[in-house]
Amino acid sequence: MKLPRIYEGLDREGIYLEGLRRARATVNDMVDHNHRHFAIMTERYQIANASPLGLNFLMFRKAIELQGTPEQQKYWLPLIDGAKVNGAYAQTEVGHGTFVRGIETTATFNHDTDEFILHSPSLTSTKIWPGGLGLSCSHAIVVARLKIGKPPVDHGIHMFLVQVRSMEDFRPVDGVELGDQGMKMSYNGTCNGYAKFDNLRIPRNSLLSAHAQVTKDGSFIQGKIDKTRLLKKTYSIMLHHRGLIPRCVSFALAQSVTITARYSVAILEFKSQHYRILALISQAYAILFASKRFDIQYEALQQDESGDGASARLPFIHALASGLKAWSSTVACAGVEEARQMCGGHGYVALSGLPEILSAVSASLTFEGENYVLWQQLGKYLLGQLQAFTTGIPIAPEMGGFLTGIEQYLRDEKFDAEFKDARRDELLDASKLLSIFLHRSRRLLVTAYRQFERNVQQLHPAQAWNRVMMPIISAGRAFIEYLVLQYYKDYIDAISTAEPSLLPVLTRLYSLFALTTVINPNSQFTSASFTEDGTLSLSQIHDMGEQIDELLTDLLPDVISLTDAWDFTDASLCSALGCRDGNVYERLMSWTRQIPINSAVKESNGVLSSMWDGPYGMEGILKRDIEKGARL
Ligand SMILES: Cc1cc2nc3c(=O)[nH]c(=O)nc-3n(C[C@H](O)[C@H](O)[C@H](O)COP(=O)(O)OP(=O)(O)OC[C@H]3O[C@@H](n4cnc5c(N)ncnc54)[C@H](O)[C@@H]3O)c2cc1C
Structure with missing residues (x-):
């Protein structure tokens, strides 16, 4: 029962070096054995940007793959794959995160020297947050405004591949100030950092030039690629990274419920524990299945070289990626916090592994598109599709099934929904449950659409939108x-022929996921939004509660198999509460005794000498002169 090394060094430098040690081990493994296992997730199933070497394979590589010329790719990709360079992705600035169009960093073409001058013109233009940039990166993709000519003409935002540290001694190159952001809620094994450029000269071929080039004479040439392919390539980087998040957060939630299930074996009979663990397990599976479906659609988009097909699909996939990312990270983050609470005080201690999972997953609410901004991107798409539908403009093929039938809602007709008088036992039927969700979704979309249409008659569209x-x-x-x-x-339908033995448990889990989304004790909005129009009756809601109870009883024997099925190793969980052998208390106390501060105390007869007789030690407090006559 050896204490994992991550708990040994608790100073900033120690934690970072531990992160680097782990990153080196995984990268060496990838290079030596020619695989890509850790290109997306770390050995602890965190998104790879949690590692100081992670963004090299993730964002840095993808940017060159999609935005670099064949020559640039030929040069850089082998260096990346062989870990001969380590790259970051530097887009965010102190003053501009979500608002990418506001980026201030400039790359001005200098005709005389055939170079760009990369510059941070203000405090707010300082690059901040890029993973690995603080201490570990040799190179970075820097997103900057391209300026050419006298007076300079702004050609918008472009990507530049920039060397930021010497490959000899790893010092920052002249003209770049680099630094670490210090301790964060999580991600402390990497060095998210800042970069300020002071007229840094970079060669003309630093511009990733697949779609736009600057020639020696300073001409700006847009690539000949057709508009759809250009859009596809530009969006692909974002879709790729955004699309990875549901998969990664499903693992985070699954890790937490695995730890909590193993911790809870003796207390699962408590209905609240029983309810919460199974509802969370059903969510982890729901996110995973949705992420798999997204991957298939993303891949199909990549393969689709036809102009029309790809351009029709792109807006849907973009809206889907935004919505799935926002939803899955929100659900996973709330779920991990719930799992932590379910372990009582032990869940709050670092050795449980849960605080690290929670604070890491909470970062995914913010990066790759802040969630409330992403919800709006999805909303914009949905309102646009509904408007197209109502005015007879062709809609996306993926939206056909959803929008066909929405006329009833627009006409305010009474609903004869197929679930309207569904009896108690019918409320477990997969299709009926789906139709309840479809009804609620169509109704809420029409409500939002109407409100917007009303407001936009009196207000500027942006104000109407905001309202x-x-x-x-x-x-x-x-x-x-x-x-x-x-x-x-769909996943269950597919599995019914491939793995029929899994069908009963996955079907129950499906129903539990649906019903606990309708009846959510933590969210009044959720239940209200299913019932407020009266189509689903209060007595049906009551029946749903009873069905949940029965599902919980049926699923109780499967809790451990459902969490073991994720097959997390003890090493990846790093949790005193969640090891496979279930030996919770013994391991917790064993690891606690091994924490360096406790070892030091033990070696000095049970007293940490610096806390007793050091400059601010307890001795000075307890043995201070007591004022004459004072009472203790
Ligand atoms: C762990 C971590 C790693 C990161 N790694 C990188 C990296 O490698 N490279 C990189 O370039 N960046 C990175 N980032 C930065 C990240 O991309 C930004 O933090 C993110 O884009 C949000 O921008 P912001 O921080 O400026 O917040 P803001 O966008 O300013 O958001 C602040 C608040 O304003 C609200 N808001 C903003 N715009 C709107 C709007 N239009 N409508 C309604 N509300 C709005 C948001 O909802 C939020 O509540 C990382 C961040 C984190 C936390």
């Missing part, structure tokens, strides 16, 4: 929950 933002976000969330349930159902 209706919350209903739009609710409509987006309901749409994603409907899709996730649809994907879950």
Whole structure:
């Protein structure tokens, strides 16, 4: 029962060096054995940007793959794959995160020297947050405004591949100030950092030039690639990274429920524990199945070379990636926190592994598109599709099934929904459950659409949008929950022939996921949004509660198999509470005794000498002169 090394060094430098040690081990493994296992997730199943060498294979490589010329790719990709360079992706600035169009860093072409001058013109233009940039990166993709001519003409935002440290001694090159951001909620094994450029000269071929080039004479040439392919390539980087998040957060949630299930074996009979663990397990599976479906659609888009097909698909996939990312990270983050609470005080201690998983997953609410901004991107798409539908403009093929039938909602007709008078036992039927989610999603979309249409007659569109933002976000969330349930159902349908033995448990889990989304003790909005129009009755909600109870009883014997099925190793969980052998208390106390501060105390007869007689030690407090006459 040896204490994992990550708990040994608790100073900033120690934690970073531990992160680097682990990163080196995984990268060496990839290079030596020619695989890509850790290119997306670390050995602890965190998104690879948690590692100081992670963004090299993730964002740095992808940017060159999609935005570099064949020559640039030929030169750089082998260096990346062989870990001969370590790259970061530097887009965010102190003053500009979500608002990418506001980026201030400039790359001005200098005709005389055939170079760009990379410069941070203000405090707010300082690059901040790039993973690995603080201490570990030799290179970075820097997103900057391209300027050419006298007076300079702004050609918009472009990507530049920039060397930021010497390959000899790893010092920052002249003209770049680099630094670490210090301790964060999590991600402390890497060095998210800042970079300030002071007229740094970089060669003309630093511009990633697949789609736009600057010639020696300073001409700006847009690539000949057609508009759809250009859009596809530009969006692909974002879609790729955004699309990875559901998969990664499903693992984070699954890790937490695995730890909590193993910790809870003796207390699973408590209904609240029983309810919470199984609801969370069902969510982890729902996110995983949805992410698999997204991967298939993303891959199909990549393979689709036809102009029309790809251009029709792209907006849907973009909206899907935004919504799935926002939904899955929100659900996973709340779920990991719930799992932590379920372990009581032990879940709060670092040795449980849960605080690290929680704080890491909470970063995914913010990066790759802040969630509330992403909900709006989805909302914009949905409102646009509904408007197209109502005015007879062709809609995306993926939206056909959803929008066909929405006329009833637009006409305010009474609903004869197929679930309207569904009896108690019918409320477990997969198709009926799906139709409940479809109804709610269509209804909320029409509500938001109407409110927007009303407001936009009196206000500027941006003001109207702002006023209706919350209903739009609710409509987006309901749409994603409907899709996730649809994907879950498709997955079960597919598995019914491939793995029929899994069908009963996965079907129950599906129903539990759906019903606990409707009846969510933690969210009044959720239940209300299913019932407020009266189509689903209160007595049906009561029946759902009873069905949940029965599902919980049926699923109880499967809790451990459902979490073991993720097959996490003890080493990847790093949890005193969650090892496979279930030896919780013995391991917790064994690891606690091995924490360096406790070892030091033990070696000096049970007292940490610096705390007793050091400059601010306890001795000075307890043995201070007591004022005459004072009472203790
Ligand atoms: C762990 C971590 C790693 C990161 N790694 C990288 C990296 O490798 N490279 C990189 O370039 N960046 C990285 N980032 C930065 C990240 O991409 C940004 O933090 C993110 O884009 C959000 O931008 P911001 O921090 O400026 O927040 P803001 O966008 O300013 O958000 C602040 C608040 O304003 C709200 N808001 C903003 N715009 C709108 C709007 N239009 N409508 C409604 N509300 C709005 C948001 O909802 C939020 O509540 C990382 C961040 C984290 C936390």
